[in-house]
Amino acid sequence: MIASLEKLIAARIRQDVQGMHAYAVQDSRGMVKLDAMENPHRLPAPLQKELGERLAAVALNRYPGERIEDLRTALARHAQLPDGCALMLGNGSDELIALLALACDVPGATILAPQPGFVMYAMSAQLQGLRFVGVDLTPDFELDGKAMLEAIALHQPAIVYLAYPNNPTANLWDDATIEKIVRAAPGLVVIDEAYQPFSSRSYLDRLAQHEHVLLMRTLSKFGLAGVRIGYMMGRAELIAQVDKVRPPYNVSVLNAEAALFALEHEDVFAAQAADLKRERERLQEALKDMGLKAWPSDANMILVRVPDPARSFEGLKARKVLVKNVSRMHPLLAGCLRLTVGTAEENTQLLAALRSTL
Structure with a gap:
């Protein structure tokens, strides 16, 4: 039985898929x-009760319908969607990234992004059978404008991804360099603003100036990582084309209702984001006092370089604190850990545990 299954896999599963590793999620x-840049704050108890009552009344026996349109309208209002632009929904940003690869799968197509960056850009290309080109950032994690422009001229990518701010480095890149890349790109440019609730800048006010630019956001960092709602904005004609490859009913009625409820209470989530930004500064100062190199952050994470990342990671884990060891993800990340900003209590526990590993 096992031998026949092995033959089936060898014959019927793509060779490149057989050689891949699934996206790993640590046991927490x-x-x-x-370790995953989640908002650590939960809804206040009264809102939990109110949300539970709302979800209990949802018609689970029906496919998603008008309520999805209500969510699209609410997100357009929340994001201040520019005139002439439209918005499409995804089951998280991951699905939107996959749909873009599917929509742009023309012969010889290439996807290009700076590295180190979000792993799903490369993975979506690989799964769709497209070529992926990564362009290294500078040693201080800034965009290498010259290298990016040369790569664009050489490879003529169908999609260029620019995370704003970047994961795992947490920094915003130079706007002038971004504009040069946008002007040079022959295909789509996708600005990924997953961490927008914690960022000091947004590309939104420039979105309508460029026909080929898409702006992608998610409610995961807003505070709904478990709800899986991503959304993408751009010129209505372009969004309409990408939306053709979206599976029907890709957002559940429960997810939509939870997102609508959250948007009705966006002041609660804005207060949580403000708290995390204050905690981010406290962590930055504490890491500096430890003599560690921590890069500036416009997200709810901090990239820090430690003398022995494996020892610190395991030491933190032994003290019941889980972070992300990114030191082997890319040569530029050597020695680095990525720390999600938690609650005040969690951050105090993180700092005490980290000191003990040094």
Whole structure:
């Protein structure tokens, strides 16, 4: 039985897929979870009760319908969608990235992005059978404008991804360099603003100036990582083309209702984001006092270089604090850990545990 299954896999599953590794999620049970850039704050108890009542009344026996349109309208209002632009929904940003690869899968197509960056840009290209070209950032994690423009001229990419701010480095890049890349790109440019609630700048006010630019956001960092709502904005004609490859009913009625409820209480989530930004500054100062190199952050994470990342990672884990060891993801990340900004109590526990590993 096992031998026949092995033959089936060898014959019928793509060779490149057989050689891939699935996206890894660390076991976080019993841990202070600071590895995935989630908002650590939960809804206040009264709102939990109110949301539960709302979800209990949802018609689970029906396919998603008009309520999805209500969510699209609410997100357009929340994001201040520019005139002439439209918005499409995804089951998280991951699905939108996959749909873009599917929509742009023309012969010889290439996807290009700076590296180190979000792993799903490269993975979506690989899964769709497209070529991926990564362009290294500078040693201080800035865009290498010259290298990016040369790569664009050489490879003529169908999609250029620019995370704003970037994951895992957490920094915003130079706007003038971004504009040069946008003007040089022959295909789509996707500005990924996953961490917009914590950022000091947005590309939104420039979106309508460029026909080929798409702006992608998510409610995951807003505070709804478990709800899986991503959305993408751009010129209505362009969004309409990408939307053709979206599966029907890709957003559930429960997810839509939870997102609508959250948007009705966006002041609660804005206060949570403000708290996390204050905690981010406290962590930055504490890491500096430890003599560690921590890069500026416009997200809810901090990239820090430690003397021995494996020892610090395991030491933190032994003390029930889970972070992300990114030191082997890319040569530029050597020695680095990525720390999610948690609650005040969680951050105090993180700092105490980190000191003990040094």
